[in-house]
Amino acid sequence: AQSVSQHNHHVILSEAASLELGCNYSYGGTVNLFWYVQYPGQHLQLLLKYFSGDPLVKGIKGFEAEFIKSKFSFNLRKPSVQWSDTAEYFCAVGSGGGADGLTFGKGTHLIIQP
Amino acid sequence: DTGVSQDPRHKITKRGQNVTFRCDPISEHNRLYWYRQTLGQGPEFLTYFQNEAQLEKSRLLSDRFSAERPKGSFSTLEIQRTEQGDSAMYLCASSHPLTGRAVYEQFFGPGTRLTVL
Numbered sequence: 001a002q003s004v005s006q007h008n009h010h011v012i013l014s015e016a017a018s019l020e021l022g023c024n025y026s027y028g029g030t031v032n033l034f035w036y037v038q039y040p041g042q043h044l045q046l047l048l049k050y051f052s053g054d055p056l057v058k059g060i061k062g063f064e065a066e067f068i069k070s071k072f073s074f075n076l077r078k079p080s081v082q083w084s085d086t087a088e089y090f091c092a093v094g095s096g097g098g099a100d101g102l103t104f105g106k107g108t109h110l111i112i113q114p
Numbered sequence: 115d116t117g118v119s120q121d122p123r124h125k126i127t128k129r130g131q132n133v134t135f136r137c138d139p140i141s142e143h144n145r146l147y148w149y150r151q152t153l154g155q156g157p158e159f160l161t162y163f164q165n166e167a168q169l170e171k172s173r174l175l176s177d178r179f180s181a182e183r184p185k186g187s188f189s190t191l192e193i194q195r196t197e198q199g200d201s202a203m204y205l206c207a208s209s210h211p212l213t214g215r216a217v218y219e220q221f222f223g224p225g226t227r228l229t230v231l
Binding site: 004032036042043044045046049051090092097098099100101102103104105106107 | 145147149154155156157158159160161162170172205207209211215216217218219220221222223224225
């Protein structure tokens with residue numbers, strides 16, 4: 001069975017600070033990895049995804065994530081956060097090229113203080 | 115709006131009543147997913163369809179839950195004899211293989227928030 005662990009449930013940062021949100025997964029096969037974001041009052045949106053190839057993937061709004069297979073990790077990073085990055089962030093794992101149901105972590109609530 | 119739409123957005127019902135939610139996927143998306151999200155948790159997978167065929171059901175989907183996608187377009191999720199523990203946000207997502215690749219990207223709708231009194 002797949003599982004996803006997000007270590008930080010609440011993170012508070014000041015604008016321009018660097019961000020790293022941890023995500024570890026458990027799955028024995030070929031995984032597809034995702035980060036979704038949910039801004040206040042909005043629905044889930046895909047930030048970035050990893051299927052294969054370069055383990056460093058870049059997403060929208062300056063976010064990136066690195067897939068480290070040996071550590072079963074897919075941490076999300078952004079060098080300089082903005083107030084508008086305040087949101088809930090979810091890491092998810094899937095299989096079958098993302099065609100199957102995804103397994104999500106519990107989420108990290110990120111608050112950026114101006 | 116060409117995104118995934120869900121109706122209703124909010125539903126309040128009394129325990130024991132039946133409720134039905136509708137999801138309209140992005141046009142031509144052949145896969146449709148249902149998830150449930152409770153407060154402080156990430157979405158939990160319930161079931162998914164490829165066209166009209168229901169391919170997988172989570173063990174979370176008890177006998178009181180049933181989902182259909184009769185014509186391979188919109189889908190309905192029905193909960194019979196609702197319980198207070200069914201209170202949650204019910205999310206729908208759809209996907210289609212990326213051009214020339216066997217990989218999918220799921221697009222989520224706004225959800226239906228169910229409150230069972």
